[in-house]
Amino acid sequence: MTDFSVGPGVQQAMADAGDEPRSDEQFIVLREGNKISQTFGRDATYFWIEADNRTNRVPFEGEVPADGVAWDPWEEQPGQLYDWTCSACATEWTERSVGAGRGSDVYSNREQVVHAIGYPSNISPALGLHDGSGAQLQRVLAEQAGLEMQQGWLSFDQAYGIYSHVVGLGSGQNYYHWVAFRGAANGRLYIANSAPGYRGIWNELTRADWDALGSWSCLWSPS
Numbered sequence: 001m002t003d004f005s006v007g008p009g010v011q012q013a014m015a016d017a018g019d020e021p022r023s024d025e026q027f028i029v030l031r032e033g034n035k036i037s038q039t040f041g042r043d044a045t046y047f048w049i050e051a052d053n054r055t056n057r058v059p060f061e062g063e064v065p066a067d068g069v070a071w072d073p074w075e076e077q078p079g080q081l082y083d084w085t086c087s088a089c090a091t092e093w094t095e096r097s098v099g100a101g102r103g104s105d106v107y108s109n110r111e112q113v114v115h116a117i118g119y120p121s122n123i124s125p126a127l128g129l130h131d132g133s134g135a136q137l138q139r140v141l142a143e144q145a146g147l148e149m150q151q152g153w154l155s156f157d158q159a160y161g162i163y164s165h166v167v168g169l170g171s172g173q174n175y176y177h178w179v180a181f182r183g184a185a186n187g188r189l190y191i192a193n194s195a196p197g198y199r200g201i202w203n204e205l206t207r208a209d210w211d212a213l214g215s216w217s218c219l220w221s222p223s
Contacts, residue, residue: 013055022042029079034051036050044057046058056202077192079196081107083128084123084124085114089178100146133151149221153215156207160184170219172213172214175201177198
């Protein structure tokens with residue numbers, strides 16, 4: 001088996017779960033005192049959070065539906081460079097996750113998505129995404145990935161049922177931030193979050209988080 005470079009915190013979390021590494025431990029947030037690493041295991045993704053000195057394990061269930069759009073929940077989600085581009089970041093991650101990425105450079109891809117959304121008429125530094133329903137993101141995903149995304153304002157239970165077997169993205173009105181959904185399991189929604197730590201949200205959403213940060217405009221692929 002290939003040897004991977006993994007720190008002791010992640011090693012212990014994998015051992016506790018009976019898992020094995022499938023990548024090196026890589027830092028996705030490099031802020032001093034608040035670093036966050038990501039490591040892929042056989043059965044889950046592991047995030048080590050320096051501020052708390054703890055490791056979060058993110059399992060996935062139902063990520064490749066038999067009769068719908070297959071996606072890769074393991075796709076990485078690097079931190080965003082600008083605080084107004086979260087919708088572009090979530091859209092770009094969704095494109096990559098279904099095999100319709102624009103190139104090998106995530107940050108270049110995001111710039112392309114910003115312009116595809118429509119800069120500055122539909123997305124801008126002053127307002128972020130102008131239409132919070134996500135209509136422009138629906139259009140971009142249809143054009144780039146061939147995804148005819150559905151849109152709705154979902155409860156936690158509705159979102160949990162949908163994202164347990166299809167890919168999508170969403171934003172809460174009190175969150176003012178777009179994330180993509182990796183999957184749902186163990187009573188949580190697991191997210192690809194380009195701003196980990198914003199509003200206290202890292203890589204998952206609980207029912208309490210959902211209710212506090214809603215209401216939620218959600219997009220999801222047809223099943």
